[in-house]
Structure formats: C-alpha cells, structure tokens
Amino acid sequence: xxxxxARLLATLARLAELLEAMHHPRAAWVxxxxxxxxxxxxxxxRALDQNDWxxxxxxxxxxxxxxxxxxxxxxxxxxxxxxxxxMIDLGEALQAQGAANPGLSSxxxxxxxxxxxxx
Numbered sequence: 001x002x003x004x005x006a007r008l009l010a011t012l013a014r015l016a017e018l019l020e021a022m023h024h025p026r027a028a029w030v031x032x033x034x035x036x037x038x039x040x041x042x043x044x045x046r047a048l049d050q051n052d053w054x055x056x057x058x059x060x061x062x063x064x065x066x067x068x069x070x071x072x073x074x075x076x077x078x079x080x081x082x083x084x085x086x087m088i089d090l091g092e093a094l095q096a097q098g099a100a101n102p103g104l105s106s107x108x109x110x111x112x113x114x115x116x117x118x119x
C-alpha cells in the first residue's frame with residue numbers, strides 16, 4: 001500500500017470511529033468502506049469518489065449538517081468539527097489523486113469556511 005493510501009485508510013478508519021461515537025446512522029456503512037479499502041485500495045478510492053459521499057442531500061458530506069441526537073452540545077460541536085475536518089482530509093487526498101466528483105470542491109469550500117468560522 002502506498003503512503004497516500006495509508007493516510008486515506010487511517011482517515012477513513014478515524015471517521016468510522018467518530019461516526020460510531022456520534023451515533024450516526026451511517027457509521028457501519030463507513031466501517032464497511034474501511035474494509036473495502038483495506039482489501040482493494042484502488043476500488044476503495046473509486047468508492048470514496050462516489051455520490052454517496054459527496055453529492056446531494058443523502059450524501060455523507062450533507063450528513064455533517066445533521067441534528068444533534070442528544071449528545072451534550074459542546075461534545076456534539078467538537079464531533080461535528082472533526083467530522084468536517086476528516087471529510088476535508090479525505091476530499092483533498094482524493095483530489096490529489098485525481099478524484100472528479102462534481103460535489104467535492106463545493107463541500108471542501110463549505111467545510112473549510114464553517115470550521116474557520118466555528119459554525
């Protein structure tokens with residue numbers, strides 16, 4: 001596995017852990033993506049560039065705007081910022097490897113702006 005894939009895998013694994021801690025409904029789905037990436041990094045990268053991740057209201061990127069499921073507010077805010085940061089890391093790594101999902105750039109801009117303004 002090349003170094004950039006190892007970083008992607010580590011980021012993806014942390015995202016799966018974070019979503020589990022957040023009680024996010026897609027935590028298991030992301031954990032499955034970790035396994036897919038471990039088995040076949042090329043296939044895993046292609047999966048990470050799909051609309052399930054970056055396009056539309058049902059994407060994982062859009063899930064960064066989900067309502068708090070009842071966690072203490074400071075913890076929820078911390079988790080949300082980390083969620084966005086991990087998505088930034090994934091998105092930038094994918095772009096560096098030639099990812100072309102049309103929603104990717106817009107989400108990266110939004111996440112960076114929201115985290116910078118502590119939204």
